[in-house]
Amino acid sequence: MATLPLVLSGLLVAGLLLYRAALPRLLPGIPHDAKSSRRLFGDLPDGLQYAARTKEFLSFLSWRCEQLGSPIVQVSLRPFQKPLVVVSDSRETFDILHRRGRDFDQSDGFRLNFSAAWPNSTVTMRTGEQWRYNRRLVVETMSPAFLRDIDGPTTHKMSLELMKLWRRKAERAQGRPFDVQSDLNKVTNDVIWQVLLGTEVRAVKSQIEYLSSAEKVDLPASVDEVVALPEGSLPEVFNAFGLLAESSTIARKSVFGSWAAQVAVRVYPELSRAWRLKNAIVKRSARDAWNKFKDIDLVDKHQATSAAEFVVQREVKQAQKEGRKPEGPSKWLEGELAIMLAAGYDTTASSMSWGLNYLSIHQDVQAKIRRILRETFPKAVAESREPSPAELYNTALLYLDAFIEEVLRCSQLIPSLSRTTITNTRLLGYDIPIGTTVVSPHHRPKRTAPRSEKPSTSKGPPDTKLAPVKDSARTSSGEEFQPQVNEWDDTSDDLQNFRPERYMPSKEGDEHLDLMAGPHVTFGGGTRGCFGKKIAYLNMRILLAIIVWNFELLPLPDELSGLESVEANTVTPRRVPVRLRPLAG
Numbered sequence: 375m376a377t378l379p380l381v382l383s384g385l386l387v388a389g390l391l392l393y394r395a396a397l398p399r400l401l402p403g404i405p406h407d408a409k410s411s412r413r414l415f416g417d418l419p420d421g422l423q424y425a426a427r428t429k430e431f432l433s434f435l436s437w438r439c440e441q442l443g444s445p446i447v448q449v450s451l452r453p454f455q456k457p458l459v460v461v462s463d464s465r466e467t468f469d470i471l472h473r474r475g476r477d478f479d480q481s482d483g484f485r486l487n488f489s490a491a492w493p494n495s496t497v498t499m500r501t502g503e504q505w506r507y508n509r510r511l512v513v514e515t516m517s518p519a520f521l522r523d524i525d526g527p528t529t530h531k532m533s534l535e536l537m538k539l540w541r542r543k544a545e546r547a548q549g550r551p552f553d554v555q556s557d558l559n560k561v562t563n564d565v566i567w568q569v570l571l572g573t574e575v576r577a578v579k580s581q582i583e584y585l586s587s588a589e590k591v592d593l594p595a596s597v598d599e600v601v602a603l604p605e606g607s608l609p610e611v612f613n614a615f616g617l618l619a620e621s622s623t624i625a626r627k628s629v630f631g632s633w634a635a636q637v638a639v640r641v642y643p644e645l646s647r648a649w650r651l652k653n654a655i656v657k658r659s660a661r662d663a664w665n666k667f668k669d670i671d672l673v674d675k676h677q678a679t680s681a682a683e684f685v686v687q688r689e690v691k692q693a694q695k696e697g698r699k700p701e702g703p704s705k706w707l708e709g710e711l712a713i714m715l716a717a718g719y720d721t722t723a724s725s726m727s728w729g730l731n732y733l734s735i736h737q738d739v740q741a742k743i744r745r746i747l748r749e750t751f752p753k754a755v756a757e758s759r760e761p762s763p764a765e766l767y768n769t770a771l772l773y774l775d776a777f778i779e780e781v782l783r784c785s786q787l788i789p790s791l792s793r794t795t796i797t798n799t800r801l802l803g804y805d806i807p808i809g810t811t812v813v814s815p816h817h818r819p820k821r822t823a824p825r826s827e828k829p830s831t832s833k834g835p836p837d838t839k840l841a842p843v844k845d846s847a848r849t850s851s852g853e854e855f856q857p858q859v860n861e862w863d864d865t866s867d868d869l870q871n872f873r874p875e876r877y878m879p880s881k882e883g884d885e886h887l888d889l890m891a892g893p894h895v896t897f898g899g900g901t902r903g904c905f906g907k908k909i910a911y912l913n914m915r916i917l918l919a920i921i922v923w924n925f926e927l928l929p930l931p932d933e934l935s936g937l938e939s940v941e942a943n944t945v946t947p948r949r950v951p952v953r954l955r956p957l958a959g
C-alpha cells in the first residue's frame with residue numbers, strides 16, 4: 375500500500391521533469407518574449423493570434439523583432455526544441471549567406487521538410503561531397519545552351535498554348551473578370567515537366583479541349599463580377615504533383631515536424647500513390663535518356679530535348695574526352711531531377727501570380743512593358759506573330775526584367791531564409807551554439823508595404839523601429855563585409871511604391887539592370903542559394919512577354935485588386951482575377 379504514494383510522487387516528479395524539459399530552452403542573453411518563455415508552446419500562441427489577425431504567420435517573426443526592438447531575438451514554437459534565432463538585419467543576413475559557410479549550412483528544418491518526398495537530392499543534404507557530386511550532375515542545365523535550346527523554346531511553346539486557352543476563356547467571359555491562378559499553376563507545371571523530363575503533362579491542353587465542348591456559361595449580371603468558368607478534369611500527374619509539392623508543408627505545420635511528412639507520404643493512400651507515380655516517371659525519363667544517348671555514336675545523332683537527356687548526353691561526351699566509362703542513371707540523378715521539378719514549380723507559379731496582379735493594378739507599367747516589347751521587336755509586329763524564343767532570350771529587355779525584380783521585392787513570396795549553425799559561433803554579439811537554426815525573415819514592414827495593408831499598418835502593432843546594429847556587435851566578417859548591395863532606406867515612403875525603375879540606374883548611356891539596388895534575397899544566396907534561378911528568370915520573362923503581347927489586362931474594380939496572400943510553400947496571392955482584352959498579333 376505504501377508503494378502507491380511513492381508511485382504517485384514518482385509520476386509527479388517525472389511529469390514535472392518532462393514539463394521542464396519541454397519548456398523553451400532559452401539561449402543566454404538573446405532578447406525574447408518573457409511570457410512566451412514560460413509556456414510549453416513558447417511564442418506559438420502569440421503567433422497564432424497574430425495569424426488570426428493578419429492572415430499571415432511567417433511575418434510574425436519579424437514582428438517579434440520589431441516588438442522587442444532588437445534585430446536579433448529568439449522564438450520557441452515547439453516543446454522540447456531549441457529556440458529559433460531570428461535575425462532581422464539585411465547586412466548580417468547577407469554575411470551569413472555569402473561569407474559564413476564555415477559556421478552555417480542549409481537549415482536542418484528546410485532539409486528535413488523536403489526529405490520525405492524528395493530524397494537523394496541536394497536540398498536534403500548538408501553541403502559536402504555528396505552535395506557537390508549531385509550539383510555537378512545537373513550543373514549544365516543552367517548553361518546558355520540548355521536555356522537557349524531547351525528551356526526557352528519549351529516555355530515559349532507552352533505560353534502560346536496558354537494564350538489559346540485564355541482566348542477561349544475571354545470569349546466566354548464576355549468582358550467579365552475570371553481567375554487565372556490555376557491556369558498559371560497548370561502552365562508552369564506543363565513547362566517544368568517538359569523541360570526537365572520531356573514528359574507531356576497536358577494540363578493546359580486538357581482545358582482547351584474541355585472548353586471547346588463545355589456548355590454555355592452562366593454569366594453574372596454585373597460585368598465587374600468574377601465569372602466562374604468551367605474547369606475540366608486534370609491529368610493524373612498534375613493532381614499528384616500538386617499534392618506532393620504540398621507535402622513539405624505537413625512537416626512545417628505539425629508538432630512532429632518532418633516525421634509527420636515521412637509518415638504521411640508513405641501512409642496516406644493518395645499521397646503515397648502520388649509519390650510512387652512521381653518516382654516512376656522520373657526513373658523512366660532518366661532511363662530513356664540513357665538509352666537514347668548511352669553510346670558515343672548515338673550522342674550526335676539525336677537532339678536532347680529535356681534536362682534528363684541533356685545531362686546524359688553531356689556526361690557521355692565528357693566521359694569519352696576523359697577516356698572513362700560514362701555514368702548511367704542513378705538515384706542521385708533521379709533525386710536531382712525530381713527536386714528541380716518540386717523547387718521550380720510553385721515558386722514560378724507564385725511569382726507569375728503576383729506579376730499578373732501587379733500588371734492589372736499598375737496599368738502604366740503594363741502599357742510601358744508592351745510599348746517597349748513592340749518597339750524592340752518590330753519584325754514580329756510586322757509579321758503578326760509573337761517574338762520568338764530566340765528573340766526573347768537574346769535581346770536586352772531591361773524594363774521587363776526590372777518589373778520582375780520589383781514583383782519579387784514587393785511580393786516577398788519567399789518570406790524567410792534559414793541556416794543552421796555547424797559550429798559554436800557568434801552573431802550580433804551573442805554566443806550561438808552549434809545546431810541552432812537562424813531565420814532571417816523578409817517581412818520588414820516598409821519593404822512589404824506594396825503587397826497589402828500590412829500588419830505594421832492597419833492590422834498589427836505600431837511600426838516600431840529596430841535599434842541600429844553597432845558595428846562592434848557584428849562578427850568580424852559582418853564588420854568587414856561591405857556588401858556590394860545597397861540598403862533600402864526604410865524611412866523612405868518610396869518603398870511603398872511599385873516602381874520597377876528603382877532597378878534601373880538613370881545614367882544615360884549606362885543602361886543596365888542594377889540587381890544591387892537593394893538587398894534581394896528572394897533566391898537566397900551563397901553556396902546554397904537557388905540553383906534554378908536562371909530557369910526561373912527566363913521562364914518568367916517569356917511568359918510575361920507573351921501574355922502582355924497577346925492581351926491587355928484591363929483595370930479591375932478596387933475590391934478585386936486586393937493583394938491578400940496565402941501562406942503555403944511560398945506566399946501566393948489569394949486570387950488572380952484578370953479582365954482580358956485580346957490584342958491583334
Ligand code: HEM
Nearest residue numbers: 497714717718721722896897898899902903904905906910
Ligand atoms: C521564382 C522562382 C524561384 C524562387 C523564388 C526560388 C527560390 C529559392 C530559394 C529561396 C531557395 C533556398 C535558397 C537558400 O536557402 O539560400 C531555393 C533553393 C533551390 N531552388 Fe529555387 N526558386 C525558384 C525557382 C527554381 C527553379 C525553376 C528551380 C529548378 C529548375 C529551382 C531549384 C532550386 C534548388 C535545386 C534549390 C536547392 C538548392 C540547395 O539546397 O542546394 N528553383 N530556391
